Amino acid sequence: MTMDRRAFLKLASLCPFAGAASVAWAAASPARKLFILVELKGGNDGLNMVVPYADPEYARIRPRLAIPRDQVVQLSEQSGLHPSLAPLRAAWDERRLAIVQGVGYPQPNLSHFRSIEIWDTASKSDEYLDAGWLARAFAVSPSPDSYAADGVVVGPGAMGPLAGPGARAIALTNPEQFLRNARLARAEGESRNAALAHILRVERDVMLSAERLHVGGKLATEFPRNPFGNAANTAVQLASNEAGIAVVRLSLGSFDTHANQLGTHANLLKQLGEGLAALREGLMEIDRWDSTVIATYAEFGRRPHENQSGGTDHGTSSAHLVLGGAVKGGFYGARPDLARLDGNGNLPFAVDFRGYYATFLERWWGIDSTKVLGARHAKLDFI
Amino acid sequence: MTVERGAPIFLAREHDLHTMRVLAAAALFIASIAAHGAPIGYDGARHLLNRVGFGATDAEVRDYASLERTQAVERLLGGARREALLRPPAFVDAPFEPYYRIRQMSPEERMAAQRRLVEQGLELRAWWLREMLVTPSPLTERMTLFWHNHFATSQQKVRLGQLMYRQNALLRREALGNFGTMLHAIAKDPAMLVYLDNAGSRKQAPNENFAREVMELFTLGEGHYGESDVKEAARAFTGWSLDRGTGEFTYRRVWHDYGEKTVLGKSGRFDGDDVLDVLLARPEAARFIAGKLWREFVSPNPDPREVARWATIFREAHYEVKPLLRAILTSDAFWSAENRGALIKSPVELVVGTLRTCGISPFDLRPAVFATAALGQNPFSPPNVKGWPGGDAWITSSTLLGRKQWLERVFRGSDPATMAMTEHGDDAKAAAPGERYRRMLERGMSDYAFDVERFDRAIASAPGPARIDRLLLATDAVNALPDGLDSAERVRALVADPAYQLR
Numbered sequence: 001m002t003m004d005r006r007a008f009l010k011l012a013s014l015c016p017f018a019g020a021a022s023v024a025w026a027a028a029s030p031a032r033k034l035f036i037l038v039e040l041k042g043g044n045d046g047l048n049m050v051v052p053y054a055d056p057e058y059a060r061i062r063p064r065l066a067i068p069r070d071q072v073v074q075l076s077e078q079s080g081l082h083p084s085l086a087p088l089r090a091a092w093d094e095r096r097l098a099i100v101q102g103v104g105y106p107q108p109n110l111s112h113f114r115s116i117e118i119w120d121t122a123s124k125s126d127e128y129l130d131a132g133w134l135a136r137a138f139a140v141s142p143s144p145d146s147y148a149a150d151g152v153v154v155g156p157g158a159m160g161p162l163a164g165p166g167a168r169a170i171a172l173t174n175p176e177q178f179l180r181n182a183r184l185a186r187a188e189g190e191s192r193n194a195a196l197a198h199i200l201r202v203e204r205d206v207m208l209s210a211e212r213l214h215v216g217g218k219l220a221t222e223f224p225r226n227p228f229g230n231a232a233n234t235a236v237q238l239a240s241n242e243a244g245i246a247v248v249r250l251s252l253g254s255f256d257t258h259a260n261q262l263g264t265h266a267n268l269l270k271q272l273g274e275g276l277a278a279l280r281e282g283l284m285e286i287d288r289w290d291s292t293v294i295a296t297y298a299e300f301g302r303r304p305h306e307n308q309s310g311g312t313d314h315g316t317s318s319a320h321l322v323l324g325g326a327v328k329g330g331f332y333g334a335r336p337d338l339a340r341l342d343g344n345g346n347l348p349f350a351v352d353f354r355g356y357y358a359t360f361l362e363r364w365w366g367i368d369s370t371k372v373l374g375a376r377h378a379k380l381d382f383i
Numbered sequence: 384m385t386v387e388r389g390a391p392i393f394l395a396r397e398h399d400l401h402t403m404r405v406l407a408a409a410a411l412f413i414a415s416i417a418a419h420g421a422p423i424g425y426d427g428a429r430h431l432l433n434r435v436g437f438g439a440t441d442a443e444v445r446d447y448a449s450l451e452r453t454q455a456v457e458r459l460l461g462g463a464r465r466e467a468l469l470r471p472p473a474f475v476d477a478p479f480e481p482y483y484r485i486r487q488m489s490p491e492e493r494m495a496a497q498r499r500l501v502e503q504g505l506e507l508r509a510w511w512l513r514e515m516l517v518t519p520s521p522l523t524e525r526m527t528l529f530w531h532n533h534f535a536t537s538q539q540k541v542r543l544g545q546l547m548y549r550q551n552a553l554l555r556r557e558a559l560g561n562f563g564t565m566l567h568a569i570a571k572d573p574a575m576l577v578y579l580d581n582a583g584s585r586k587q588a589p590n591e592n593f594a595r596e597v598m599e600l601f602t603l604g605e606g607h608y609g610e611s612d613v614k615e616a617a618r619a620f621t622g623w624s625l626d627r628g629t630g631e632f633t634y635r636r637v638w639h640d641y642g643e644k645t646v647l648g649k650s651g652r653f654d655g656d657d658v659l660d661v662l663l664a665r666p667e668a669a670r671f672i673a674g675k676l677w678r679e680f681v682s683p684n685p686d687p688r689e690v691a692r693w694a695t696i697f698r699e700a701h702y703e704v705k706p707l708l709r710a711i712l713t714s715d716a717f718w719s720a721e722n723r724g725a726l727i728k729s730p731v732e733l734v735v736g737t738l739r740t741c742g743i744s745p746f747d748l749r750p751a752v753f754a755t756a757a758l759g760q761n762p763f764s765p766p767n768v769k770g771w772p773g774g775d776a777w778i779t780s781s782t783l784l785g786r787k788q789w790l791e792r793v794f795r796g797s798d799p800a801t802m803a804m805t806e807h808g809d810d811a812k813a814a815a816p817g818e819r820y821r822r823m824l825e826r827g828m829s830d831y832a833f834d835v836e837r838f839d840r841a842i843a844s845a846p847g848p849a850r851i852d853r854l855l856l857a858t859d860a861v862n863a864l865p866d867g868l869d870s871a872e873r874v875r876a877l878v879a880d881p882a883y884q885l886r
Contacts, residue, residue: 042767110595110613113769114605156759157766158776171779178780184787185780187861187881194683195727198775199783199881200861206780254767258580258592308588309580314595344610 032143032246033291033364034239036279039160040272040298041253043112045265046318047304047336049085050099054078057338065261065306075099078335084269087277088321095329096280097321098382102333103356104317104349108300112256112314115299120160122354122373131164133357134247137372139166141365143246148212149205151247152238154231160249169247170205174230175215175237182210212243221282228252228275236282239292246365250275255298259309276323283325290325293364293383297353304338305345316342317349320356322382332380352377359383422449423718426853430723431455433857433886434680435712436521438736441842441854456712460705463559464520466552469513472506475548479630482543503544508762509748511551512755515735516744526558526704527551528731529679531762532770534569534601536578538763546574546630547763562672562702563663566601570655571632573625579768582625586640589617594658596768602662604671608647615644619653663702669694673707681716682725683774689716724858724885727777730758732886733786737793737878740854741833742841750828754789758782778884790878794833794871835871852877857885 048065051072052058059066072080075092079099091097107125109115118125122133131139138150151162151169162169172178185206191197215237223233231250238245252272257264276294283289301318319333334350342348355377358369363383370376423431428447432439447455485496515524531554538547550572557565569575575593576582584590594617598608622639625632644653649661662668673693677685693710700706711717728736734755738744745751755761759782760771771777842850851873852860860880868876877883 109605110610111599111605112767113599153779156781158772159779171781173781178784181784181788184784184791184879189861191861193724193858193885195725195775195885196858196861196881199727199778199884202778202780202783203881206784209780256767258590259583305588307590308585309583309590311580311590313591344614 031244032147033293034245034288035247035360035364036235036239036292036294037161037247037249038272038276038294038296039157039249039251039253040255040296041116041157041251042256042298043115043300043302043314044255044268044296044298044318045257045261045312045315046101046301046320048261048265049082049269050101050319051080051082052078052335052338053080055338061305061338063306064310065312076331079331082266082269084266085273087273088323090277091280091323092329096325096327097323097329098327098332099319099321099330100332100351100356100380100382101319101335102317102347102350103320103353104300104347104351105353106349108316108346108349110300110314110316110344112299116160119297119299119353120163122161122357131166132159132161133372134161135164135166135169137166137361137365137367138168138246139164140371141367143168144244146212146243148241148243148245149209150245151249152209152245153249154234154238155227155251157251162247162249165201168205168208170209173234175213175234179210179213179215182206185210213241214243215241219282219285221278221285223278223282224271224274226271226275228271229278232275232279232282235279236286236288239283239288240286257302257311258307258313259311261306261311276321280323293322293324293327293360295322295356295360296320297356301347303345304336304341304347316346317351326383328382330382332382351380355379420451423452423455424448426723427452427718428455429854430718430857431459431712432521433736434717434726435459435525436736436739437515437525437732438738438740440740440742441850444854452713452718456709459522459712460559460709462520463705464518464523465556465558465560467514467555468518468520469510471548471552472503472510472544474503474506475545477545479545479628480543481627481630483627500538500542500544504538504547504763505749505752507538507544507548507551508752511762512731512735512748512751515731516739516748522708523555523558526708527555528762529676530554530558530565532765532773533675534565534575535765535768535770536572536574537765537767541574541577543574543630546577550574551763557704559704559708562697562704563659564702566597566663567656567659569601570597570620570659571623573630573632576623576625576632581620581623584617584621584623585638586618586621589614589621589640591617593617594620597659598662600769602668602671603665604667607665607667612646615646616658618642619644619646619658620655623655666694666698669697669702673697676707676711677716678774680711681714682722686716689714724856724882726886727774728884728886729771729773729777730755730760730782730786731762733758733884734789736886737790738831741838741874743793743831743833745828745830747827747830750831758785758789783884786884787879790883791875792828793831794875794878833871833874835874838874839870856880856882858882 048067051067053069053072054077067082071083073083073086073089074080081088088097105125109118109125120132121129123129134151143150149170150167153159153162153169153171155173159169185203187200187203189200191200217240219236223229235248235250238248252268255268279294280289283292297320298318300314300316302312302315306312336347354373358373358377359379361367361369361372362379425444425448428444429439432443432447485493488496518524536550541547553568553572579593579596580590581593591613595613599605618640622635624635641652643650646653646658646661651657670690673690674685677690693707696710697707716722734751759777765771855877860877860882862880864876
């Protein structure tokens with residue numbers, strides 16, 4: 001363990017903004033509240049998720065795609081949720097659902113891959129960083145030594161915000177299967193070959209986490225029988241683990257609805273709504289709802305004007321959902337102003353996504369966000 | 384050779400500086416001939432065949448070991464096929480089943496059609512993996528897979544197996560042919576037209592999906608075009624569509640925008656082909672492809688100067704692929720010791736390569752298809768239009784354990800107790816029909832067992848542990864192997880080693 005931590009520090013010192021890693025490590029690491037991130041892969045249509053149903057411009061620019069007013073789950077006199085998100089009504093009524101509108105960044109990039117990289121690394125639009133923003137956060141402020149992992153990515157896909165040497169992170173689909181197979185990891189050592197060094201690091205993280213994961217308890221909560229429902233189930237199992245886990249990342253997609261959007265989007269939001277509702281119920285069952293915050297993110301929203309294929313093209317800022325027993329529910333950010341689109345027909349942003357991140361770092365974990373994000377960003381009051 | 388090389392340098396010391404420079408250059412030239420002229424040897428042949436194909440048997444490696452660099456590369460390029468060796472699944476020749484007919488079906492019929500399409504996809508994948516396993520031209524299949532990853536198109540959206548097959552045949556035909564020809568053909572390829580939504584793009588509100596990706600992912604790379612270029616190019620591609628009845632490309636005049644467009648500083652009444660030519664005229668295009676091929680064949684870290692050299696060769700050859708590959712495969716970077724074992728095997732390389740190297744030829748390749756999919760690479764279904772990210776991203780805790788588990792199963796033999804313990808075997812959630820089907824197929828893995836006696840006989844001409852190690856690993860094993868292992872135990876230990884994940 002000692003050697004592992006030393007190796008970790010050596011790696012952490014290579015990260016940007018991680019200068020204080022050794023100091024932070026010397027201080028006692030307090031237990032850490034759980035943060036569940038949900039990536040809406042492909043770029044979610046925020047305008048049809050949080051619907052500005054009272055704005056006549058909305059129906060005008062979306063003749064085929066506008067959600068009819070009488071189907072919207074109305075939350076205020078201006079805005080409401082897509083009907084597929086009706087399962088989130090309970091959290092809203094308890095004032096435990098925050099809706100953050102207009103989240104984006106200056107000089108938006110409309111490429112999926114570049115934009116998600118910007119979100120994952122919390123970089124500027126024209127800045128290239130290697131490590132994910134959460135990996136940098138853990139480099140600055142490591143989780144307690146006793147933790148099973150800094151982060152767990154559930155399901156296939158990249159490590160995203162947890163990528164990079166600063167975080168002790170694992171990926172798994174099913175925890176029981178992970179534990180069964182963990183016996184196959186047994187390599188020791190280091191290598192100058194970068195590819196081999198990566199494999200060895202993954203083996204070591206598997207061995208460390210497997211020692212401390214004890215899952216398989218039966219839950220009364222029923223989860224939807226689809227991959228996102230299974231992932232929500234896994235998230236609750238991980239949340240119930242005795243040795244801590246600081247972050248769980250789930251994902252759902254693809255939201256890249258260039259054509260025939262209505263049905264596809266309704267189905268995806270149904271999975272999202274039912275999955276998040278089950279997640280809430282499961283966390284309440286294991287008494288972790290108050291010590292967990294759940295937040296969505298995506299590379300971008302979609303173009304307000306629908307296209308000729310019954311879909312929407314890549315856009316910029318979008319709405320995001322934050323839920324949890326400690327969340328102050330309500331609307332944050334700014335309602336989309338459809339009369340004020342930019343030269344490409346896209347929405348300006350109201351909330352910098354790095355401010356969104358800073359809110360979790362500072363208010364949820366008490367980490368100085370400037371050490372992670374490199375600058376100060378305005379925080380929001382949803383926590 | 385050494386003596387002859389040394390002689391002119393010695394003589395040069397007695398001459399003036401100019402002569403010395405000339406002679407030194409000559410000596411360098413001779414030295415480089417010497418490096419190219421020596422046989423590549425067993426380790427060199429293993430390196431070459433594993434990088435250009437999917438594993439290689441001991442016999443194949445020995446066959447190439449006595450060749451010189453250029454001879455070996457010319458033999459690979461000269462023997463490259465443009466068509467598959469194996470007959471494709473029968474469904475590809477069946478009458479075309481249009482989308483609209485599926486939409487008109489009753490719910491039961493539609494379910495049956497859906498199952499048929501899933502089955503087609505499986506057959507297609509199993510056929511392709513078999514082709515990779517048995518082809519005399521593995522380089523063709525590697526390049527076909529490379530272009531599939533480059534022009535990534537997924538059956539998840541395209542659905543019709545016939546269209547996926549047609550695109551695969553196109554990619555194979557031009558895999559070592561001409562990139563410009565391939566780009567023009569792929570822009571009109573029905574599967575691509577569906578996948579990136581161009582099939583429905585009309586002048587009143589063009590769909591930007593294809594126009595963006597053709598610049599960002601297929602030719603120039605991110606940062607070498609602007610938002611207005613995307614919008615203008617999208618106008619040029621309007622009307623490139625699909626015939627509903629035949630599934631062939633069709634040009635819909637009434638949907639096309641005939642106005643003037645400006646793309647990357649060039650203006651005219653462009654159609655799609657004109658825009659593609661504008662993109663091909665940009666120097667970034669050759670650099671983009673050359674850089675990607677560095678990461679495919681050499682290492683994760685391209686050397687910009689060498690990539691620029693390759694890009695120049697590619698451009699001057701009018702985008703012919705073979706001259707580019709010749710430059711890559713004969714380069715010092717490709718052969719350098721530090722780049723051996725510098726790449727992580729993709730799931731397809733791991734699975735097909737293991738079967739090929741160890742002489743395992745299963746009756747049913749669908750379990751291998753499931754294995755590659757579970758490990759993160761389902762051919763004909765890349766995760767998105769950027770393809771599989773590859774590199775370090777292939778290995779997470781989940782996929783690494785999956786790889787080790789699959790290898791353990793193959794090399795533990797056909798012990799029935801082992802066969803019952805499949806990946807999701809004792810998973811309570813495995814009751815879903817898809818899972819049951821999967822389990823049934825995994826039982827079909829009983830003939831994936833490794834025949835160690837046959838393997839031993841095949842390398843009998845040079846027995847001993849060193850040869851097995853050199854055949855199976857691209858670089859030294861991480862874990863020290865205990866003494867006294869028999870061949871079967873030794874193979875099991877080697878494939879379990881982290882170094883086995885490298886190529």
